[in-house]
Amino acid sequence: MEYRGDDMTQDLRIWKDVQRGQAFDIEVDGRPVAAYEGETVAAAITAAGIRTTHQTVKREEPRGFCCGIGLCYGCTMVIDGVPNRRTCQTLVKPGMRVQTQKGLAKWEVPE
Amino acid sequence: MVGVREAAVVVIGGGIMGCATAYELAKKGQSVILLEKGFVGAEASGRNGGGVRQQKRDPAELPLAMASVKIWQGLRDELDWELEYRQGGNIHILGNPDRYDFFIDQLQSSQKAGLNVRLLSPEETRKLLPILRKDLDLLGATYCPSDGNANPLFVCKAYAKAAQKLGVEIRENEPLQRLVVKSGRVIAAETAQAEYRAPDFVVAAGAWSRPICHQIGLDFPVVVKRSQLMVTEPLPPVFSEFVSADQCSCYFRQALSGGIHIGIPSAPIEDFNKTTSYDAFKIAGQSCMTLFPFLEKVNIVHCWAGLTNWTPDAVCIIDKAPDVEGCYLTAGHSGHGFCMGPITGRLLAEWIVDGKPSMDLSAVRWTRFNDIYL
Amino acid sequence: MKDPELIIIGAGPAGIAAAVEAARAGATVKILDENAKPGGRIYSQLNDGFKLVHPGYLGPDYQKGKALLSEFAAVRKKIDYRHDTLVFGTFENRIMAFHQAGKGQRVAFNKLIVATGAYDRPVPFPGWTLPGVLTAGGAQSLVKMQRVLPGKNLLFAGTGPLQLVVANQVLDGGGTVAAILEAGEIDNWLKLLKGFSRNWGLLTDGLQYMRAIRKAGVPLLRRHMILEARGDRQVEEAVIAEVDKDWRAIEKTRRILKVDTICLGYGLVPSVELTRLVGCQHRYSPGLGGWIPARNEDMETSVPGVFAVGDGAGVAGSAMAMSEGRIAGISIAQSLGYISSEEARKRKRPYLNEMKKLGRLRDALDRISYPRPGLFELANDDTIICRCEELTLGDIKSAIGKGTTEMNELKRMTRMGMGPCQGRMCAPAVQEIIAGQTQTPAAEIAYLNQRPPTKLVPIDVLDSLPGEFEIRHGW
Numbered sequence: 001m002e003y004r005g006d007d008m009t010q011d012l013r014i015w016k017d018v019q020r021g022q023a024f025d026i027e028v029d030g031r032p033v034a035a036y037e038g039e040t041v042a043a044a045i046t047a048a049g050i051r052t053t054h055q056t057v058k059r060e061e062p063r064g065f066c067c068g069i070g071l072c073y074g075c076t077m078v079i080d081g082v083p084n085r086r087t088c089q090t091l092v093k094p095g096m097r098v099q100t101q102k103g104l105a106k107w108e109v110p111e
Numbered sequence: 112m113v114g115v116r117e118a119a120v121v122v123i124g125g126g127i128m129g130c131a132t133a134y135e136l137a138k139k140g141q142s143v144i145l146l147e148k149g150f151v152g153a154e155a156s157g158r159n160g161g162g163v164r165q166q167k168r169d170p171a172e173l174p175l176a177m178a179s180v181k182i183w184q185g186l187r188d189e190l191d192w193e194l195e196y197r198q199g200g201n202i203h204i205l206g207n208p209d210r211y212d213f214f215i216d217q218l219q220s221s222q223k224a225g226l227n228v229r230l231l232s233p234e235e236t237r238k239l240l241p242i243l244r245k246d247l248d249l250l251g252a253t254y255c256p257s258d259g260n261a262n263p264l265f266v267c268k269a270y271a272k273a274a275q276k277l278g279v280e281i282r283e284n285e286p287l288q289r290l291v292v293k294s295g296r297v298i299a300a301e302t303a304q305a306e307y308r309a310p311d312f313v314v315a316a317g318a319w320s321r322p323i324c325h326q327i328g329l330d331f332p333v334v335v336k337r338s339q340l341m342v343t344e345p346l347p348p349v350f351s352e353f354v355s356a357d358q359c360s361c362y363f364r365q366a367l368s369g370g371i372h373i374g375i376p377s378a379p380i381e382d383f384n385k386t387t388s389y390d391a392f393k394i395a396g397q398s399c400m401t402l403f404p405f406l407e408k409v410n411i412v413h414c415w416a417g418l419t420n421w422t423p424d425a426v427c428i429i430d431k432a433p434d435v436e437g438c439y440l441t442a443g444h445s446g447h448g449f450c451m452g453p454i455t456g457r458l459l460a461e462w463i464v465d466g467k468p469s470m471d472l473s474a475v476r477w478t479r480f481n482d483i484y485l
Numbered sequence: 486m487k488d489p490e491l492i493i494i495g496a497g498p499a500g501i502a503a504a505v506e507a508a509r510a511g512a513t514v515k516i517l518d519e520n521a522k523p524g525g526r527i528y529s530q531l532n533d534g535f536k537l538v539h540p541g542y543l544g545p546d547y548q549k550g551k552a553l554l555s556e557f558a559a560v561r562k563k564i565d566y567r568h569d570t571l572v573f574g575t576f577e578n579r580i581m582a583f584h585q586a587g588k589g590q591r592v593a594f595n596k597l598i599v600a601t602g603a604y605d606r607p608v609p610f611p612g613w614t615l616p617g618v619l620t621a622g623g624a625q626s627l628v629k630m631q632r633v634l635p636g637k638n639l640l641f642a643g644t645g646p647l648q649l650v651v652a653n654q655v656l657d658g659g660g661t662v663a664a665i666l667e668a669g670e671i672d673n674w675l676k677l678l679k680g681f682s683r684n685w686g687l688l689t690d691g692l693q694y695m696r697a698i699r700k701a702g703v704p705l706l707r708r709h710m711i712l713e714a715r716g717d718r719q720v721e722e723a724v725i726a727e728v729d730k731d732w733r734a735i736e737k738t739r740r741i742l743k744v745d746t747i748c749l750g751y752g753l754v755p756s757v758e759l760t761r762l763v764g765c766q767h768r769y770s771p772g773l774g775g776w777i778p779a780r781n782e783d784m785e786t787s788v789p790g791v792f793a794v795g796d797g798a799g800v801a802g803s804a805m806a807m808s809e810g811r812i813a814g815i816s817i818a819q820s821l822g823y824i825s826s827e828e829a830r831k832r833k834r835p836y837l838n839e840m841k842k843l844g845r846l847r848d849a850l851d852r853i854s855y856p857r858p859g860l861f862e863l864a865n866d867d868t869i870i871c872r873c874e875e876l877t878l879g880d881i882k883s884a885i886g887k888g889t890t891e892m893n894e895l896k897r898m899t900r901m902g903m904g905p906c907q908g909r910m911c912a913p914a915v916q917e918i919i920a921g922q923t924q925t926p927a928a929e930i931a932y933l934n935q936r937p938p939t940k941l942v943p944i945d946v947l948d949s950l951p952g953e954f955e956i957r958h959g960w
Contacts, residue, residue, distance in 0.1 A: 012634040014658035017542045020632075021534030038534025043631035051616035051719045057345070057369075058875045062718045064616025065635075068623030069526070071604050073873060073905045074614075082408050084344055084905070088626070091532065104347040104369055107405060150894050157897060264897040336959075344905055344941065360956050368900065376959045387937050389576040389591065394954050396589075396947025407948075410941035412905055415934075421959075446959065 012047045024094040033098075041087035041098055042068070042075045053077045053087060054101035077101050081108045114305050118144040118280070120463060121300050121309040123287050123323065124316035125149075126156035127449060128441045130270035130281075131456025132313050134190075137277035139464045144307050145271075145279060146300060148286035148319070152267030155317050156449065158417030160340060160374040161263050161364055162353045163450040164201050166221060166228045166255035167214075171426045171474035172451070173224050178470060179454035180257060186453060192269035194261045195367045199351030201258030204236060204243075204402075205250040206357035218253050228255040242349055244404050247358060260353050260364050263449060270456075287316070292327045296436040311463050313439045318383065318418035320442040329432055332480050333420040333443050336377035337384070339391040341414045343406070345369025354402070361398035370412065373399065377419055377446050387414040421445040423480065429455055430477035431462070439463065440477060488593045489515035489565060490821055491814075492581065494572050494759060495600035497525020498550075499795025499806035501557045503598050506814030506832070508560040510823040515565040515592070517572055517583055519940075523557060524550055525602055526622065527803045529630050542657050543629065544650065546803070553807065574937030575763045579790075582950065584942065589950035596790050596817045599760050600810060603753035603774055603796035606856075607910040609870050609878070610863035611713040613749075617720030621750030625651045634660040636746025640723050642666040642711040643750025645854040649694040651748065656701050663744045665698065666709040666725060668732050668751070668860070669853050710734065711747060712863060720745050732859030752854060753800045754913055760786060760793050761935035769928035772851030773799035775913055776932060782837075783816035784809050792817065805843045808836040861917040870918070871911040873904020881915060885922045892919065892933050905941055908933050 011034070013020075021037035028045060035044040042065045045053075052062040053075050066074035070089040079085040080097050083105035087098070099105075120136050122129045125147030133145045147153075163183055165176040180198075187194050205211055221228050236252040237243055271281050282304075290312065291299040300307045314320050318335045346369050355362040362374040375391045391414065399406045422428065422443035432438035439462065441455050458468035491507050493500045496518035508514045522530040528550030531537055540547040557564075570585040579594050605620035612618070619627075619635055621643060627633045628651065639655060639662045641648045652662050698705055706725075712734055713724040727738040753774050757767060760778040765786035767776045777799040778786045785792050792813040795806035812833055819829035864870065866879035876899055889895045892902075892915065901915060902908035912933050920927040 012636070014628065014632040014634060014660075016632075016658060017537065017539040018531065018632050019536040019538055021536070036534060038532035039631055039633075043627060043633045046627060046635060047633045053616070056875055061614065061875075062616050063614060063872075064618075064719070065627075066619050066623055067605060068620065068626035069604060071906060071909050072607075084410070088623075104345055106347055107349075107409065150891065152897075153894070268898070343944070355958070358956070360954070360958065376957050386577070387574070389574070389580050389582055389950075390952065390954055392574065392582060392589075392937070392942075392947045393950040393952045396944050396950060397954070399944045400948040407945035408943050410905070410943050411938060411947065412907065412941055413903065414936050414938065425959075 035092040125151035127452030128315035135460035182453035196261035198259035204356035337380040359398035496523035499810035500600035502810030503814035510818030648750035732857035784813040
């Protein structure tokens with residue numbers, strides 16, 4: 001059910017008028033995705049053409065980024081094992097693990 | 112005020128007590144008018160933690176709670192409404208040596224009364240609730256598997272709809288202005304819309320019962336307390352029990368929709384306000400981290416509060432009014448009335464129609480307070 | 486530590502302007518903002534990591550923002566400014582709870598300014614939950630702050646000049662815009678802006694945007710709306726049509742545009758959670774975005790000492806927001822005794838004049854862009870209304886049909902509004918739905934009860950709040 005942009009090599013980033021900082025990869029559903037310091041997870045995945053962030057509980061429908069200001073909860077994914085994280089409010093970090101969330105995801109119980 | 116209406120019984124209050132009573136009366140063929148100041152289930156009956164509990168009750172209430180659970184088991188089918196009632200068990204984790212004997216005594220007397228409650232060892236407790244904090248000091252737990260929980264949002268509406276099907280008139284947004292007493296008998300209930308006359312009246316108005324009774328010269332000792340709740344974002348099913356513990360102030364229940372409901376202990380409130388207090392947040396956070404540290408990153412989504420009536424002995428009142436004819440009262444449920452709704456409705460209907468309830472209600476009589484109150 | 490004399494929630498143009506005026510006069514000011522940097526939405530600054538090489542793409546707002554942010558920088562030392570800080574509740578005795586860096590905190594407020602801004606109006610229509618449907622604000626946050634295009638072929642649908650700004654930023658960034666749909670008559674608000682051109686720079690900006698859009702060959706379709714978003718797992722096409730003056734589709738003009746991204750810009754809804762929580766009186770004003778707090782000429786609400794300014798008190802744009810902020814800051818400085826009433830009058834005068842002019846323009850713009858009935862009639866029975874709980878219009882109508890016409894009761898019966906968005910995305914639409922179904926004016930539909938937390942807050946933060954409470958039981 002993971003959706004990918006039809007061309008993973010394409011990049012929707014705008015390079016005009018800004019310089020980006022450190023580049024690194026984050027992991028999205030097990031695959032490396034390019035990210036830059038200061039980007040939100042939502043921006044990084046959007047740039048890679050990834051649009052589905054989660055699948056709803058009842059109707060199992062795909063959802064995605066919508067309001068961009070952390071209010072609509074359309075952009076939520078599992079980040080580093082924590083479900084329901086708003087990707088538009090979370091900055092990328094090297095080694096971050098992001099997963100498309102399917103319905104209610106399990107919360108990891110610490111040992 | 113426009114006109115006069117008549118019925119066999121007028122019920123004041125559309126919470127679980129009032130709605131269950133109206134329904135049970137209608138089942139016995141009585142014409143009933145129910146007056147509710149807001150919408151059915153708007154107050155405590157629709158705001159509580161959802162626990163349907165037999166264990167940890169005063170012996171005065173235990174037989175009633177057990178009889179009520181028998182009704183709960185068939186309620187979904189009887190009312191033809193999904194109530195999300197599950198007998199997932201109720202567990203109270205023991206951790207306070209000073210209270211241990213009290214809980215053991217209570218457990219043993221409950222067992223004698225026929226309740227299937229038992230004592231769990233610390234190991235058994237952890238096996239039942241693997242999500243418990245690993246380093247929590249515990250002495251064990253009292254556990255009753257036939258206890259459970261339901262969704263309070265639906266029960267009153269379910270009872271009301273079933274009652275309406277049997278001819279009960281449910282009048283919402285119609286607050287009671289006053290009861291009228293003549294020659295020592297309640298003869299009417301007045302609202303802005305009409306005067307409602309009946310041979311019998313049932314006051315089942317929760318935190319508002321006492322002012323209603325005052326106004327006709329009756330009283331009973333209760334303190335109004337605010338009970339607060341919060342709910343988390345939805346999680347996959349983690350536990351089915353209704354959980355409380357000596358080690359923290361709150362109780363916990365996971366709803367079928369996934370959110371974990373956290374109940375904050377009641378505290379007296381002067382002005383009937385249902386706002387959420389600052390303390391509630393701290394107490395909820397602290398309780399969660401004490402018992403279930405895996406909740407640390409889980410978000411609280413909503414809070415709300417309800418008003419409950421607490422008697423001096425935390426036991427309810429189900430009784431005919433003393434000194435005034437034609438008036439019945441069910442009140443003072445002290446924060447644990449939800450379970451008692453079905454049986455209370457049935458017993459009051461029996462009392463009114465058949466002349467006496469089928470269970471002994473002397474332990475929950477109104478006049479028991481005369482000795483301590485006067 | 487002594488409590489601050491003035492707490493400001495929100496460091497957008499309104500909040501900053503208020504902070505500057507109050508701090509200059511000598512008051513102790515604490516400003517709490519949930520973002521990493523001040524500026525709010527319109528003067529949002531790039532995150533660390535990015536470096537601005539040329540501000541051109543940020544438009545004229547950049548210079549205005551820079552000027553305001555320099556004023557803020559000049560008084561920074563006098564202000565307790567907390568970024569990445571979220572206020573989540575107000576309580577009895579004027580206590581406020583907030584958290585920063587995972588730590589819960591509490592503070593007492595004396596004077597309070599709520600400057601929490603607004604958010605894009607949610608407009609339910611068939612397919613609006615598909616990945617690829619975003620708000621104009623969401624598109625702007627991606628393009629402006631993150632320098633990422635939201636998609637390859639965009640459709641803008643909305644009303645008013647704001648979506649032109651975003652469309653321009655997309656084009657400037659090398660993106661493709663298939664069309665821009667304006668529900669109303671563009672000529673009307675252009676004519677309007679001309680009338681105020683002497684004091685309103687937006688006209689020049691507006692004309693610039695239109696020119697760029699025309700130059701790029703982007704069709705700007707007036708009296709057009711989107712009716713449906715279609716696609717298998719994401720947006721693949723949009724159904725659009727011409728609409729009448731009530732924004733209702735003229736069926737025979739329906740056609741399909743092949744797009745992969747839809748940006749909705751139907752105005753903003755003020756974020757009034759905190760003003761409602763603290764007990765202010767509100768009135769319903771569709772032209773200003775919805776429920777707004779009642780205020781006097783000093784921006785004070787019905788709760789003494791609580792002020793509301795900016796888009797969060799009625800959507801009117803950044804220029805108005807700044808003036809309102811200044812008025813509130815000056816009024817508070819005076820009430821705290823830092824400046825005389827005459828000095829306050831003097832300081833307020835230029836902003837009051839500005840507000841008068843802006844007010845006239847705003848009223849006029851409202852008449853053009855306020856939502857028409859057709860906006861609330863796009864959904865059909867299968868359209869999701871409550872996104873969090875996945876409730877359709879049919880579900881809501883069914884509950885209303887069973888006699889549940891009160892919003893709080895509807896919430897209990899259907900779970901509408903119980904999700905993490907706390908009703909932000911559904912309640913404005915549900916209000917209109919109940920109004921339509923019960924033939925009651927929307928203003929008379931009581932809104933969802935407001936309780937804390939005003940935004941979601943994690944349990945470990947709550948545990949870290951100050952205060953010690955003994956364990957007790959009793960339920």
